[in-house]
Amino acid sequence: MTQPANETGGARRGRPGHDQETVLRRAVELFNRRGYDGTSMGDLARELGFTKSAIYHHVPSKSHLLEQALDEALDGLEAVIAAAEENGSVGAYERLRQVVHQSVEVLVAHQPAVTLLLRVRGNSDVELTALRRRREIDARLAALVRAAVVEGSLRDDVAPDLVSRLLFGMVNSLVEWYRPGGPVDADQISDAITTIAFDGLAAGRR
Amino acid sequence: MTQPANETGGARRGRPGHDQETVLRRAVELFNRRGYDGTSMGDLARELGFTKSAIYHHVPSKSHLLEQALDEALDGLEAVIAAAEENGSVGAYERLRQVVHQSVEVLVAHQPAVTLLLRVRGNSDVELTALRRRREIDARLAALVRAAVVEGSLRDDVAPDLVSRLLFGMVNSLVEWYRPGGPVDADQISDAITTIAFDGLAAGRR
Structure with a gap:
């Protein structure tokens, strides 16, 4: 990208x-x-x-390279959320699953750029702009979770903001260990994440 | 510590x-x-x-400070796993839940040191030693997940290594956003993680 x-x-x-x-x-x-x-x-x-x-x-300049890399990661993630938000043919639960699935694809396809994004601390204007865009993404993800709770498809006994942080914390964690050509591919990872997060790991829940 | x-x-x-x-x-x-x-x-x-x-x-030296901080984080995490491994009074499923719960406590109590640990890339002997200890921790966590699958308490249709990486990826992600004195405490976070991961987010699963 x-x-x-x-x-x-x-x-x-x-x-x-x-x-x-x-x-x-x-x-x-x-x-x-x-x-x-x-x-x-x-x-x-x-x-x-x-x-x-x-x-x-x-x-x-060095900051020009940083900006290009952060834009690459943020553009990809924003596109995923926009696509889900505009998908009127399914409910909030399915839109949330779609975001998880497509976020994994973006993380796998743009892993180095996303890794850089996740480490940004706000030490320059370029980083502060990226952090602002990340906060907007987080807010849109939390809104998707809330919509799924309101719709009645997601449990309401865990705060939606916490669900959103933990769910996408699990998604983001893959940049730490995913290796292209390794034993698992993007589809297997997103299937595992949706199974764990939506269906739960306890036996007898499939 | x-x-x-x-x-x-x-x-x-x-x-x-x-x-x-x-x-x-x-x-x-x-x-x-x-x-x-x-x-x-x-x-x-x-x-x-x-x-x-x-x-x-x-x-x-600077590397002495790094070593002290990484030891602080690693000692805490290793102690949590050892305590669970030695807990013969409960099954693997409960031991795994115990590790999740107590890992959250370590991450909250030693957040800056754990944050540093999670960013280590192996650029020096101190970092390589820390990475080796992290790999041992990962292997012991994966063994706990496998034991819970073998015991029949954890679903067997997601690879245990992947479960372990994603579950503790979710746990580790809290260092990115947890703030002491903020709206959620360690207990609420570990309750949310165990609810999401073991019971699942889909409505009707409580």
């Missing part, structure tokens, strides 16, 4: 296409491994085999 | 007691906010109002 340059606010520099994308992927990897604040443009240049001045031919 | 000096491998320096503890707490806060690799001993000195040379009067 590459952002058009006019939407990410950064000037286009250097060669377009593969190189730009490669720089972004390697930068996100490095940010996740060493921490964003612990990674310098010099580190990134070294990682890519560029000189420190050549790196600025490819990207205007 | 302050570690005795002889168990954490670091030399005791500076004034003991309150100061030592304060330095550790502030260091963990800073590591969580800026990333461990993004925080220098100079940053920590500034945060504490010490000169850069005075900080070494209080702590031998």
Whole structure:
């Protein structure tokens, strides 16, 4: 999910296409491994085999790379919620299950970018903007849970905000251990999450 | 849970007691906010109002602080699992519920240290040792889940390893949003987690 340059606010520099994308992927990897604040443009240049001045031919700044990665993750998650909110053909319970399922797909497809998003602490304007978008996402998820409780399909003895945090905490946790090509795929993960969360683990509940 | 000096491998320096503890707490806060690799001993000195040379009067090294914090989190989690493993008076299902409940208590009581632990990536010997201990903890949790499946109290149509990862992913997620003195306490969180995970969210399952 590459952002058009006019939407990410950064000037286009250097060669377009593969190189730009490669720089972004390697930068996100490095940010996740060493921490964003612990990674310098010099580190990134070294990682890519560029000189420190050549790196600025490819990207205007470190925060531009962070912004592109966070936009990638947030755009994906926002699209999932919007699709569920606009799905008038099913009830709130099914819309919530749809969000869980499609969120897992986004996390698996954009794992490094989402990992970076989940570690953002608000140390810059770019991070504060991302945190604001995360809070809006959380509010929309909590509203979906509340709608399912009101509809009578979800138990009402656990606070909807707590359900929302824990349910999507379980979803988000997969970025910590999911490995592409590993023993489980996105469908198996989202099936497991919906089974655990909606049906429960206790025997005799299938 | 302050570690005795002889168990954490670091030399005791500076004034003991309150100061030592304060330095550790502030260091963990800073590591969580800026990333461990993004925080220098100079940053920590500034945060504490010490000169850069005075900080070494209080702590031998940055990695010593990291080690103390990771030990605090890991010791707490390991103690919870050991207590459940040694609890012969109840079945595996109850032991698993006990681990969920007591893990939440450890996460709430040692939230900054656990937050740091969950972000460790293996960038040094201290981090690699912590990752090895985390893997052992994960294996013991998965064994508890398997025992509950074998016992017949847990559904057998979701792979135990996946159940274990997702269940404790949900537990761990609370470090991201739990705030001491906030609207929910540790008991409410662990009750919500066990209700969601064991009984399921679908209405009519209480």
